[in-house]
Amino acid sequence: MTWLMLIFAGLFETGGAIGLKYSEGFTRLIPSVFTIIGMIASFYFLSLALKGLPLGTAYAIWTGIGTVGTVALGMILFKEPVEIIRLICIGFIVIGIVGLKIVSSH
Secondary structure, three states: OHHHHHHHHHHHHHHHHHHHHHHOOOOOOOOHHHHHHHHHHHHHHHHHHHHOOOOOHHHHHHHHHHHHHHHHHHHHHHOOOOOHHHHHHHHHHHHHHHHHHHHHOO
16 A cells, blocks of 8 residues: 555656646646645655655655656656657666665565
């Protein structure tokens, strides 16, 4: 269950980061509200995951999910460059996330 909480935390982290772009520096009310809710939810689910996972592992995976999700959605929603080197780097992050999951004793 802690891994599921960590995945939720990472997904909300992605949503919060994307929301920052839409909020335009917290000048747009609705996107700002959703951004704040997403970030609070992200921290909440991370705190639940930390009850059963090591801090370093959980934090690295949480930020990794957020990074991969934000880069992918940036490419889709904001037409950010889709370059092979970016995709390779994201692949390394995914490998790191999977590796940490595999070696975790929890």
